[in-house]
Amino acid sequence: MTLSSISSTLSRRPGIRLGLLLAAPLTWLVLVYVVALAALLVTAFWTIDSFTNELERTFTLDNVREITGEALYRTVTLRTLGVALLVTLIDCLIALPVGFYMAKVASRRSRHLLVIAFLMPLWASYLVKALAWRSLLSNGGLLDWAGGLVGLGSPGFGFTAIVLTQAYIWLPYVIIPVYAAYERVPDSLLDAAGDLGARPALTFRTVVLPLVVPGLVAGSIFSFSLTMGDYITVNIVGGANQMLGNLVFINSGSNLPLAAAIALIPIVVIMIYLALVRRTGALENL
Amino acid sequence: MRNIPTRYATSRTIGGALAALSLITLTACGGDSGSESTGAVEKLGENEGEVSILAWPGYVEDGSTDPEVDWVSGFEEETGCQVTAKVYGTSDEAFNLAKTGEYDVVAASGDLTLRMIAAGEAAEVNTDLIPNYEGIYDFLKDREWNTVDGKNYGIPHGYGANLLMYNTKDVTPAPTSWKAVFEDAPKHKGQVTAYDSPIYIADAAVYLMAHQPDLGIENPYSLDEKQLDAAVELLKTQRASVGEYWSDYTKTQASFETGDTVVGTTWQVIANLIDPKKASVEAILPSEGATGWNDTWMISSKAKSPNCAYAWLNHISDPETNAQATEYFGEAPNSDKACEFASEGHCETFHAGDEKYAEQIWFWNTPIEKCLDGRTDVKCTDYQDWTKAWAEIKG
Numbered sequence: 269m270t271l272s273s274i275s276s277t278l279s280r281r282p283g284i285r286l287g288l289l290l291a292a293p294l295t296w297l298v299l300v301y302v303v304a305l306a307a308l309l310v311t312a313f314w315t316i317d318s319f320t321n322e323l324e325r326t327f328t329l330d331n332v333r334e335i336t337g338e339a340l341y342r343t344v345t346l347r348t349l350g351v352a353l354l355v356t357l358i359d360c361l362i363a364l365p366v367g368f369y370m371a372k373v374a375s376r377r378s379r380h381l382l383v384i385a386f387l388m389p390l391w392a393s394y395l396v397k398a399l400a401w402r403s404l405l406s407n408g409g410l411l412d413w414a415g416g417l418v419g420l421g422s423p424g425f426g427f428t429a430i431v432l433t434q435a436y437i438w439l440p441y442v443i444i445p446v447y448a449a450y451e452r453v454p455d456s457l458l459d460a461a462g463d464l465g466a467r468p469a470l471t472f473r474t475v476v477l478p479l480v481v482p483g484l485v486a487g488s489i490f491s492f493s494l495t496m497g498d499y500i501t502v503n504i505v506g507g508a509n510q511m512l513g514n515l516v517f518i519n520s521g522s523n524l525p526l527a528a529a530i531a532l533i534p535i536v537v538i539m540i541y542l543a544l545v546r547r548t549g550a551l552e553n554l
Numbered sequence: 555m556r557n558i559p560t561r562y563a564t565s566r567t568i569g570g571a572l573a574a575l576s577l578i579t580l581t582a583c584g585g586d587s588g589s590e591s592t593g594a595v596e597k598l599g600e601n602e603g604e605v606s607i608l609a610w611p612g613y614v615e616d617g618s619t620d621p622e623v624d625w626v627s628g629f630e631e632e633t634g635c636q637v638t639a640k641v642y643g644t645s646d647e648a649f650n651l652a653k654t655g656e657y658d659v660v661a662a663s664g665d666l667t668l669r670m671i672a673a674g675e676a677a678e679v680n681t682d683l684i685p686n687y688e689g690i691y692d693f694l695k696d697r698e699w700n701t702v703d704g705k706n707y708g709i710p711h712g713y714g715a716n717l718l719m720y721n722t723k724d725v726t727p728a729p730t731s732w733k734a735v736f737e738d739a740p741k742h743k744g745q746v747t748a749y750d751s752p753i754y755i756a757d758a759a760v761y762l763m764a765h766q767p768d769l770g771i772e773n774p775y776s777l778d779e780k781q782l783d784a785a786v787e788l789l790k791t792q793r794a795s796v797g798e799y800w801s802d803y804t805k806t807q808a809s810f811e812t813g814d815t816v817v818g819t820t821w822q823v824i825a826n827l828i829d830p831k832k833a834s835v836e837a838i839l840p841s842e843g844a845t846g847w848n849d850t851w852m853i854s855s856k857a858k859s860p861n862c863a864y865a866w867l868n869h870i871s872d873p874e875t876n877a878q879a880t881e882y883f884g885e886a887p888n889s890d891k892a893c894e895f896a897s898e899g900h901c902e903t904f905h906a907g908d909e910k911y912a913e914q915i916w917f918w919n920t921p922i923e924k925c926l927d928g929r930t931d932v933k934c935t936d937y938q939d940w941t942k943a944w945a946e947i948k949g
Contacts, residue, residue, distance in 0.1 A: 316938075322673065338946075340945060340949065343949055344949075402808075406809075406812045407812045407813040407814045408812055408813065409812070424797075424814075425797065425814065503802075504805070506798075507796075507797055508793060508798055508799055509948075510945070510948050514948075518646070518941060518944065520650060521647070521649050521650050522649075522752075522938050523938050
């Protein structure tokens with residue numbers, strides 16, 4: 269078959285053309301996403317030979333029973349959830365006014381500068397940012413010094429430190445979608461609300477906020493799910509605390525099925541979160 | 555509307571294909587991955603030009619940490635094997651990394667070696683091909699952590715104890731016992747540190763051996779359920795005073811330097827690295843004795859450069875290199891000859907070759923169901939139990 273006959277066949281059959289075009293990315297998607305997830309799901313129901321660490325492929329519910337039954341997993345899940353919710357809340361509270369200022373108030377020039385300023389931390393490595401917070405929070409660090417001026421110490425390493433560091437690291441992921449959502453709110457709506465006598469607070473609550481919620485939701489999905497899966501920040505600034513990711517990590521060496529079962533917890537939590545978000549209808553407006 | 559059934563059919567076919575594909579992949583993963591033992595090599599071939607090494611920090615130094623500290627460049631020039639090294643913080647981390655098969659050589663402690671051998675990750679080592687093996691202390695050879703069924707799986711490197719480090723300004727009077735991190739820990743609430751690994755449970759067991767003899771602990775790696783519970787209880791109490799656990803040695807180093815941590819477990823190398831201008835620390839071997847490590851250079855069963863791996867094993871057990879490396883890390887070297895190259899006092903400090911002293915250190919071992927202390931009337935707790943207990947302790 270010559271090249272021209274191939275090309276004429278393809279031009280006559282759009283189905284084959286599409287199939288060939290999509291085959292490579294689809295295979296990749298299946299291998300990377302579906303199979304990996306399926307392997308994780310299946311592994312959670314296996315067990316392990318205690319000495320050789322070899323997987324034993326016999327179906328058992330022991331791991332699931334363990335993670336649902338033992339107090340340890342409840343405590344750690346609640347802690348992780350608490351961190352994720354607080355991080356999301358803090359980021360949203362920062363993103364709302366900052367996004368508004370960037371989209372509606374700032375001049376063109378300073379808007380660009382602000383976008384660059386908020387995107388800049390994304391260019392730095394995750395580790396560098398977490399370690400920077402470690403030195404900020406440590407004994408004699410910047411926060412210790414600044415806190416000392418008003419009679420407070422640094423919060424030290426622990427729960428607060430995890431929330432602060434994670435809120436910093438994921439902030440750009442919330443600001444950018446919120447900023448984009450504000451950008452799409454026509455100025456004329458603000459003018460109209462003002463002309464009809466609405467005070468700024470009322471305008472914001474009834475006109476702007478409903479239009480920005482989809483952006484806020486998109487951002488919160490990022491900050492929430494990224495925090496749920498984190499285990500490095502907690503190692504660096506978390507003191508003696510552990511999150512779900514740490515439990516996965518510590519078990520991945522000696523008990524892979526249990527690690528897989530623990531990894532199901534954040535997956536379930538994030539699915540519930542997405543379901544709740546979907547019910548608000550915000551996903552359709554993305 | 556004609557389109558809809560077709561599209562439905564297509565998506566169903568794709569769905570079917572996906573299902574089939576996942577099935578194939580799963581079955582492929584399901585195949586037995588245990589490698590068959592082929593015995594040790596008889597003869598060495600030509601060096602491959604590169605060797606990748608997985609080791610504790612301070613074991614493979616090429617001058618990049620400190621220009622004065624370099625025992626890799628000479629090896630590279632001499633053998634033509636370019637060294638790439640990866641350091642790890644805990645044996646669990648090392649086990650995960652070793653299983654990837656990317657490393658030709660692994661420096662493993664006793665809580666890792668047996669797992670490596672059992673999982674088929676370690677290759678049998680023909681010690682005849684390593685001329686420097688002969689000079690190594692006999693009491694380090696053919697031990698339960700480097701030899702299984704009469705087959706050697708590696709070359710002894712050096713050994714040492716997990717020490718108690720404290721900030722001399724904050725911790726007074728100077729502690730002599732592990733009490734400083736257990737009963738007396740609340741004195742430094744939030745500034746106590748401990749090693750972040752299930753194997754740290756053995757440190758609590760060593761303490762209990764001395765202070766609660768009625769528990770009947772004979773070997774800290776051989777704990778029945780009751781003994782493990784006692785150790786867990788002790789560690790849970792300690793947890794309330796712990797500021798942070800460490801597995802990354804640079805983290806605990808920084809922590810002592812800033813004063814976030816003032817007392818806790820350490821290695822001699824960390825004590826050496828701490829800038830005396832930032833914190834004045836002392837590291838001691840407490841009266842109860844301590845846990846410790848006795849490390850083995852192993853060759854991966856999946857090694858891509860076995861010849862360079864053998865060359866490295868011989869190089870690192872060369873008395874001069876061994877003296878440099880063990881002195882830098884702060885541990886006893888593996889031979890009397892090495893002591894001739896070490897700086898004065900080093901071998902005395904670490905009691906090199908002193909079998910009696912070495913017997914007081916509980917070298918890291920892998921806890922298994924069959925009690926290591928010889929008891930047959932009870933089942934002991936294994937490493938998986940310890941891992942669970944450790945997660946529970948941290949809470």
